Amino acid sequence: MPAKGVTRDMARAVDVVVVGAGVIGLALSWRAAEAGRSVVLCDPHPGEGASWAAAGMLAPVTEASVVEAPLTRLGLESARRWPAFAAALSEAAGGAEVGLREEGTLAVAFDSDDRRQLEQLLRVHHSLGLTSEWLPAADCRRLEPRLSPRIRGALRVAGDWQVDNRAVVRALLTAVSAAGVTQRRVSVRRLIGNGSRVDGVELADGTHLAAATVVLAAGAHSGTIEGLPAPARPPVRPVKGEILRLAGDPADPVLEHTVRASVEGRSVYVVPRRHGEVVVGASSQEAGFDTRVRAGAVEELLRAAVDLVPGLAELELVECRAGLRPGTPDNGPVLGRTPVAGLVLATGHYRNGMLLTPVTVDAIDEVLAGHDLPEVAAPFTLERFW
Amino acid sequence: METVADGNDVADVDDVFELAGEVLSSRLILGTGGVPSMTVLEEAIAASGTSMVTVALRRVVTGVPGSVLDVCDRAGVRVLPNTAGCFTAHDAVLTAKAARDAFETDWIKLEVIADDRTLLPDPVELLSAAEALVSDGFVVLPYTNDDPVVALRLAQAGCAAVMPLGAPIGSGMGIRNPYNLAIICEQAEVPVILDAGIGTASDAAIAMEIGCDAVLVASAVTRAERPAEMAEAMALAVRAGRLAAAAGRIPRRLYAQASTTMEGRPDL
Numbered sequence: 001m002p003a004k005g006v007t008r009d010m011a012r013a014v015d016v017v018v019v020g021a022g023v024i025g026l027a028l029s030w031r032a033a034e035a036g037r038s039v040v041l042c043d044p045h046p047g048e049g050a051s052w053a054a055a056g057m058l059a060p061v062t063e064a065s066v067v068e069a070p071l072t073r074l075g076l077e078s079a080r081r082w083p084a085f086a087a088a089l090s091e092a093a094g095g096a097e098v099g100l101r102e103e104g105t106l107a108v109a110f111d112s113d114d115r116r117q118l119e120q121l122l123r124v125h126h127s128l129g130l131t132s133e134w135l136p137a138a139d140c141r142r143l144e145p146r147l148s149p150r151i152r153g154a155l156r157v158a159g160d161w162q163v164d165n166r167a168v169v170r171a172l173l174t175a176v177s178a179a180g181v182t183q184r185r186v187s188v189r190r191l192i193g194n195g196s197r198v199d200g201v202e203l204a205d206g207t208h209l210a211a212a213t214v215v216l217a218a219g220a221h222s223g224t225i226e227g228l229p230a231p232a233r234p235p236v237r238p239v240k241g242e243i244l245r246l247a248g249d250p251a252d253p254v255l256e257h258t259v260r261a262s263v264e265g266r267s268v269y270v271v272p273r274r275h276g277e278v279v280v281g282a283s284s285q286e287a288g289f290d291t292r293v294r295a296g297a298v299e300e301l302l303r304a305a306v307d308l309v310p311g312l313a314e315l316e317l318v319e320c321r322a323g324l325r326p327g328t329p330d331n332g333p334v335l336g337r338t339p340v341a342g343l344v345l346a347t348g349h350y351r352n353g354m355l356l357t358p359v360t361v362d363a364i365d366e367v368l369a370g371h372d373l374p375e376v377a378a379p380f381t382l383e384r385f386w
Numbered sequence: 387m388e389t390v391a392d393g394n395d396v397a398d399v400d401d402v403f404e405l406a407g408e409v410l411s412s413r414l415i416l417g418t419g420g421v422p423s424m425t426v427l428e429e430a431i432a433a434s435g436t437s438m439v440t441v442a443l444r445r446v447v448t449g450v451p452g453s454v455l456d457v458c459d460r461a462g463v464r465v466l467p468n469t470a471g472c473f474t475a476h477d478a479v480l481t482a483k484a485a486r487d488a489f490e491t492d493w494i495k496l497e498v499i500a501d502d503r504t505l506l507p508d509p510v511e512l513l514s515a516a517e518a519l520v521s522d523g524f525v526v527l528p529y530t531n532d533d534p535v536v537a538l539r540l541a542q543a544g545c546a547a548v549m550p551l552g553a554p555i556g557s558g559m560g561i562r563n564p565y566n567l568a569i570i571c572e573q574a575e576v577p578v579i580l581d582a583g584i585g586t587a588s589d590a591a592i593a594m595e596i597g598c599d600a601v602l603v604a605s606a607v608t609r610a611e612r613p614a615e616m617a618e619a620m621a622l623a624v625r626a627g628r629l630a631a632a633a634g635r636i637p638r639r640l641y642a643q644a645s646t647t648m649e650g651r652p653d654l
Contacts, residue, residue, distance in 0.1 A: 066611050067426055124611060223451065237452035264503065265556070286454065288447045329452065330425035 013210035020218035021046035026172035033179035047169035053323025056165035078359035093171035099164025108261035190227035197341035220324035232338035243281035250276035268304035417604025434617035442470035468495035475515035520544035549581035558585030571597035587623035594627025
């Protein structure tokens with residue numbers, strides 16, 4: 001029986017309602033629609049949250065940690081799936097490019113202390129069987145002549161790529177429309193259900209949408225949706241990240257590789273797009289749902305970036321933005337079914353939403369088809385936090 | 387008739403650590419800066435056996451589920467707010483007052499940093515902030531240089547402990563001036579807590595052997611490849627150092643002294 005307060009909208013239940021149109025929600029809606037399911041995707045500002053702020057690094061290797069081995073495995077598997085995912089997305093979006101670049105990443109040491117820190121990362125890579133190699137400073141500067149002469153060398157990580165996250169979002173918006181996903185640019189006021197099952201959602205405009213399955217993909221907001229039964233609540237918290245965008249000349253690119261570094265202990269990354277944009281990120285702050293940009297964050301990022309690549313000082317600063325990463329206790333996503341029937345989670349991707357999109361989409365596709373999570377995603381159920 | 391005292395002025399190793407009239411069950415204090423995830427922090431807290439964790443007011447907000455504060459709450463440890471990121475006495479005093487409101491405690495770990503390259507304490511600003519906060523009723527635990535004179539002046543100003551560095555924050559260089567640290571411990575009438583510079587477990591043991599009452603460790607645990615294992619190592623080291631300090635080490639000698647005497651050996 002439908003819940004109390006049902007309007008006639010409830011009469012026509014769709015297969016899937018997706019809450020949140022970030023890159024995860026968009027991509028899994030696209031896949032579900034292509035698989036023949038009826039999908040309604042709800043978000044007042046599709047693609048404008050963390051997915052728009054992000055840098056688009058696909059960096060399972062430079063982000064690897066010995067205490068997060070399952071997450072590293074998930075990231076590597078997702079990176080492996082990115083070329084096919086990007087090709088399929090381009091095709092679905094009428095040939096739109098998504099800016100997948102496979103030149104790789106240089107993790108640069110600015111001084112001798114930074115170098116010792118990278119040597120520790122190199123040890124971690126060896127212990128996890130990951131591929132990276134130490135490049136002396138002269139070799140780094142042959143690859144990237146605009147790196148500062150002050151650098152002490154770098155780890156070259158061929159397997160860490162990038163996509164243009166904004167191109168991905170735009171392509172996904174086109175792809176979901178083409179695939180027949182119904183988009184509602186309204187926020188979800190609450191989930192409708194009886195505590196042990198979810199039957200649909202109520203939108204902020206009062207509309208009720210009935211669904212066989214509700215997929216919660218609301219990023220940092222995933223834990224705060226009203227009507228979410230406690231046993232199904234993902235432990236997601238906002239982790240603020242401030243990030244800058246500079247405009248460079250595509251005919252005279254500043255860099256070819258993604259460059260990340262510890263500059264006198266300050267972490268920074270510089271991600272060059274083919275169309276000239278240079279992304280400089282990112283701070284990390286536990287500040288609740290605050291998205292104001294602090295002057296000090298901009299100063300720290302620019303100081304580190306310009307120390308690393310002096311020529312960046314001449315580019316136009318076009319954007320300072322803050323996004324909210326959906327952080328979880330162990331930095332891994334929360335995927336799959338919950339104890340509440342009809343409710344599936346695809347959230348908590350923290351620093352790696354872009355990277356983990358293909359593997360997440362494949363995993364949720366299995367779940368919607370009635371199967372279990374694939375083996376690589378199996379460690380990332382909500383149950384691990386109980 | 388003569389009586390014999392216990393001869394136990396250092397007390398036994400299971401003695402309690404008393405700070406500002408409160409009993410803490412561990413002589414190891416953890417800092418949270420640099421921790422890779424909340425799960426890792428939770429494991430490190432458990433493995434360390436600590437009863438007090440310091441967090442930067444400027445790096446956390448209260449009331450957000452899943453934060454560092456939630457983890458501390460679940461672990462049942464006391465939260466010691468600190469003024470990390472302050473460069474003037476003025477900012478440190480304001481930050482301490484904000485921390486008192488946010489954390490409902492008048493304990494404050496006072497940090498006033500001179501510059502962001504060395505992160506060394508600015509002793510002039512520090513003393514000024516300490517005096518202001520003491521007169522405002524705070525329990526002030528100042529992060530200070532390994533300078534015995536400054537440490538003495540902070541104690542005289544009414545600080546509840548002094549927290550000298552072993553080496554710069556995050557450097558992992560250990561205790562660079564053990565003689566200064568020994569002087570600070572010898573003259574102190576308040577607890578001495580080694581703060582900053584610990585790189586590995588032996589550094590913590592040495593601090594306790596020198597006579598510190600407790601040790602604060604942050605980066606050495608949070609940035610270790612396996613933080614929980616390092617936290618356990620630190621707990622064991624603090625206990626070992628305390629035990630060794632109480633056990634009474636042998637005097638250093640220039641020449642050998644055989645542990646087995648030469649007499650009574652078979653003449654083969």
